Amino acid sequence: MINYAPLTERQSEYIKDTNDSWLNVLEGGKRAGKNIINLIAYSMCLEVHPDKLHLVGGVSLGSAKMNIIDSNGFGLLHLFKGRCREGEYQNRDALYIQTVTGEKVVIIAGGGKANDAARIKGNSYGSVYISEVNECHQSFVQEVFDRTLASSKRQLFFDLNPFAPSHWFYRDILDYQDELKINGENEGYNYAHFTIKDNLSISDEILKSVIKTYDKTSLWYQADILGRRVAATGRIYTGYKKQEVVIDRNYIKDNNLKFVEFSIGIDVGGTDATVATLTGFTQQYRDIIELDYYYHKQGKESGYTHDRYAKEIVDKIEEWIRTYPSFLFSTHIFCESADKLFRQALTNELRRRGINITVVPAYKKEGILDRIRLVNILINQGRYKIMRHLVNLIEAIENATWDQKEKDKGEWVRTDDGSYPVDCLDSSEYSIQPFKKRLEV
Known part of the structure; x- marks a missing residue:
């Protein structure tokens, strides 16, 4: 019954x-x-x-x-x-x-x-x-x-x-x-x-567990949980505090962190930036650390060919292989799903150099809002970290906002007007989203 x-x-x-x-x-x-x-x-x-x-x-x-x-x-x-x-x-x-x-x-x-x-x-x-x-x-x-x-x-x-x-x-x-x-x-x-x-x-136990995943000062919490009419202005990642998220190599050394898996997310820009972000997952997928990236901001007249981007990104991958001894044991590449030609160029370059890493399309089934929410949860849980030298990614996290005009139409859309390097966010999210179930958020 x-x-x-x-x-x-x-x-x-x-x-x-x-x-x-x-x-x-x-x-x-x-x-x-x-x-x-x-x-x-x-x-x-x-x-x-x-x-x-x-x-x-x-x-x-x-x-x-x-x-x-x-x-x-x-x-x-x-x-x-x-x-x-x-x-x-x-x-x-x-x-x-x-x-x-x-x-x-x-x-x-x-x-x-x-x-x-x-x-x-x-x-x-x-x-x-x-x-x-x-x-x-x-x-x-x-x-x-x-x-x-x-x-x-x-x-x-x-x-x-x-x-x-x-x-x-x-x-x-x-x-x-x-x-x-x-x-x-x-x-x-x-x-x-x-x-x-x-x-x-919904039991009190489940309710408390759900509410813990939200930053209570965020617009998201105000709208979806408290049900308030809010304008989508202000920062997206309101739980972000630089002193808690931005780290250096001493953090990894002092906490004796070992990486169990690596992931590379690649966003291919047209006239914007092309970014390949290296993400490391520590034991039991506790910490998610943005370790390094390849970043090139092209303009309308200075875009590289697919082959040149593939070569430069694989140069960076070879650098990561030398830096992290366990890199090749478990590494994945998730690349912008809309650019099949670039994925093929990257696959060819990896094969030419004898690097056995499969390139697959970025996972987009759940949509961009799910990717944003996942990163927000990880930040609020104190599990998301960024290496200090990744200045463009830090700038993007600190300046990401909701597009007010789209919100007035009833849509949660991240501002993408060139005011901050949003391509860094796409790239890093591509490297994290496929591991959502393992992250247990």
């Missing part, structure tokens, strides 16, 4: 208040249970709503199905198990539900693109539930409001993770609704804010 975590008093109050509210909004941090709470409330709405046609949506059709129809066993398909079926309505994906007030047709739509608004026109909807609403296109959300104007009992349900305060969803919708409510003119507006601490399915 499965034991489900109970709702908190505040969660129960939100669900209760949805019955008399036309606009119901759940905002907050990641893993706060917002989606599950809204699903419970929305299923209660559908059960007794007088209208037949309804709408659910997400940033894409697949996202809407995953978050609302299935939701890992908690979606509408499961809440109405035995009295619903999947099908189509006017060539649109839909869920047919038998309720105490008759059959309901719930159309499923994606809303991340400007032309998605056209796909929900032509119908009047009794109620709507949009998950991750602020990731949907503005025109789609506006159309959602318009398409419910003729409802017998207009009810809208939204959930969202926080974006920058200047985001259009706050500016055009929530800020206005908040103002009306403050003035006592919007009793039908039901808003609640939850964080991971409100999710009773």
Whole structure:
């Protein structure tokens, strides 16, 4: 028998208040249970709503199905198990539900693109539930409001993770609704804010363990854990302290550190820098040390050929072989995945010199945000170190920032405008990311 975590008093109050509210909004941090709470409330709405046609949506059709129809066993398909079926309505994906007030047709739509608004026109909807609403296109959300104007009992349900305060969803919708409510003119507006601490399915032990991996002063923690609307300004690596991260060779000697594995991450620049970073992993993968790098900043008229870069990087590798006796026992090269020709040139140069190290494409499956988060965790845990002579990498760590314009659009994007050597970050991350599981973060 499965034991489900109970709702908190505040969660129960939100669900209760949805019955008399036309606009119901759940905002907050990641893993706060917002989606599950809204699903419970929305299923209660559908059960007794007088209208037949309804709408659910997400940033894409697949996202809407995953978050609302299935939701890992908690979606509408499961809440109405035995009295619903999947099908189509006017060539649109839909869920047919038998309720105490008759059959309901719930159309499923994606809303991340400007032309998605056209796909929900032509119908009047009794109620709507949009998950991750602020990731949907503005025109789609506006159309959602318009398409419910003729409802017998207009009810809208939204959930969202926080974006920058200047985001259009706050500016055009929530800020206005908040103002009306403050003035006592919007009793039908039901808003609640939850964080991971409100999710009773997560034990205190797991919660404490998760929170330890975040720098509590970082924008990341403010947004994802505390669920605050923050602008992506300031440094990315806010846990970085030079006196704790930057080391010299005495650190390795004094702590009697032995390297169990080496990794080389290579970022190939077009008109920017080409960087090959050597990372060493100590016993039990406790310390991750950026030991050395090859760095060449080319310009529009001074770029090297693939063969020349391959030669100079292998020159550096031969230097590392002489410096670290165990280097060839366990070394990997992860090279920019987009440049197949350079990878081949590097492989040929290694083979020509009799160096048996395989060159593989950089691992990018989890995306750049996962790479950034991994380094942030290692810095916060005191495990990430940089040799003092790697001045460009140090500069990059100290000056890396979030791109505010992209954050206003709902994206976490690292600034890449030439104001600091971001190629060093890509290179070092390529050398670390493949070892994530061994690092046990």
